[in-house]
Amino acid sequence: MSESVPVLILTGYLGAGKTTVLNHLLATAHARIGVVINDFGDVNVDAALVAGQVAEPVSIAGGCLCCIDDPRQLDDALRALARPGLDLDAVVIEGSGLAEPPALIQLVLASEVPGIRFGGLVEAVAAAHVAHAESGGWDLEQHVKAAAVVLLTKSDIAPPEELARTRERILAANPHTTVLDAPHGAVDPALFFDAAKHTVPEGAQLPLWEIGEAPGEHGHHGHEHHVHHRAVSLDVPAAVDPAALADLLEDPPTSVHRVKAIADVATPSGLRRFVAHSVAGYVTVERARRPAGEPPHSVVVAIGPDDAASSPVDLGALPAAEGDPAPSSPQLRRLTRFL
Numbered sequence: 001m002s003e004s005v006p007v008l009i010l011t012g013y014l015g016a017g018k019t020t021v022l023n024h025l026l027a028t029a030h031a032r033i034g035v036v037i038n039d040f041g042d043v044n045v046d047a048a049l050v051a052g053q054v055a056e057p058v059s060i061a062g063g064c065l066c067c068i069d070d071p072r073q074l075d076d077a078l079r080a081l082a083r084p085g086l087d088l089d090a091v092v093i094e095g096s097g098l099a100e101p102p103a104l105i106q107l108v109l110a111s112e113v114p115g116i117r118f119g120g121l122v123e124a125v126a127a128a129h130v131a132h133a134e135s136g137g138w139d140l141e142q143h144v145k146a147a148a149v150v151l152l153t154k155s156d157i158a159p160p161e162e163l164a165r166t167r168e169r170i171l172a173a174n175p176h177t178t179v180l181d182a183p184h185g186a187v188d189p190a191l192f193f194d195a196a197k198h199t200v201p202e203g204a205q206l207p208l209w210e211i212g213e214a215p216g217e218h219g220h221h222g223h224e225h226h227v228h229h230r231a232v233s234l235d236v237p238a239a240v241d242p243a244a245l246a247d248l249l250e251d252p253p254t255s256v257h258r259v260k261a262i263a264d265v266a267t268p269s270g271l272r273r274f275v276a277h278s279v280a281g282y283v284t285v286e287r288a289r290r291p292a293g294e295p296p297h298s299v300v301v302a303i304g305p306d307d308a309a310s311s312p313v314d315l316g317a318l319p320a321a322e323g324d325p326a327p328s329s330p331q332l333r334r335l336t337r338f339l
């Protein structure tokens, strides 16, 4: 009889580096890994960003799994991935940047899908952006309490004292967790899977009340948390204005904690596609492959605390209108200087 497939949950605040870790695992692990990707926005940008790595990432968009209207969506995803023919070694669920670990763990533990078992929670903590995450309501101690493994991401851009302090806080909150450095998502897949396996033996039920949620309170904390965040999305059959996108990435309104985009831009040599991220003022832009002849398509998502005092971010100025002149070189450089 084949063994049950461990289901690992990967959480971490908006932009902590979860997709980067997942892509590293998919590229380096000598294992067959299925992925379920949950994104807070209506458009699942993260699923598109791992799409090159696995044949069929199962994507769940439009809200956090832990407070989504129909939790059976997760069971459907797990059932699809637990098919014996797929013969997976592990499934990784990438939670949205707002997912609450206890609620997600409980969803997996409560799943009636045969052939799977909970394999541990891995929390990505962006060492350079802890204060930013906390300003968005993320609670370091609460999140790492449930974690079998904590990945310290962005350690390459964190001041050494901040890195040391973050490590201390993690171990004070959870002395049993394994803390691994994962700059640019680089974590040894063996350590990742082993640590989770050893901390959570097969069949073990985590005492959820010990990690911040009393039995029967499923999703409550998560719900309270999520109502304070808002995702604004743009999904258009058009190129975007590179200077307007650069403005949004570099200097987002205070109500925006995270911007991600897969956007086409008109250049003198034709349409070019870029993947852009902004987290706490830290911007990255990369070129992406664009199938020849495809009509223009751009997706931009901005997420942040739902601050009643500020109006939602307006992404309406981003799409370039048909017939607009191509962006000038200085306009293009506003975006491409991040490459």
Ligand SMILES: Nc1nc2c(ncn2[C@@H]2O[C@H](COP(=O)(O)OP(=O)(O)OP(=O)(O)O)[C@@H](O)[C@H]2O)c(=O)[nH]1
Pocket (backbone or CB within 6 Å): 012, 013, 014, 015, 016, 017, 018, 019, 020, 021, 046, 096, 097, 153, 154, 155, 156, 157, 182, 183, 184, 185, 258, 260, 277, 278, 279, 283, 284
């Ligand atoms: N310097 C540095 N940048 C990183 C690291 N990990 C991730 N990033 C960058 O941080 C940005 C966000 O990374 P993602 O992996 O998309 O983060 P995420 O947690 O999946 O984001 P959400 O799903 O939106 O919450 C991207 O620009 C990454 O290139 C790291 O260790 N060091």
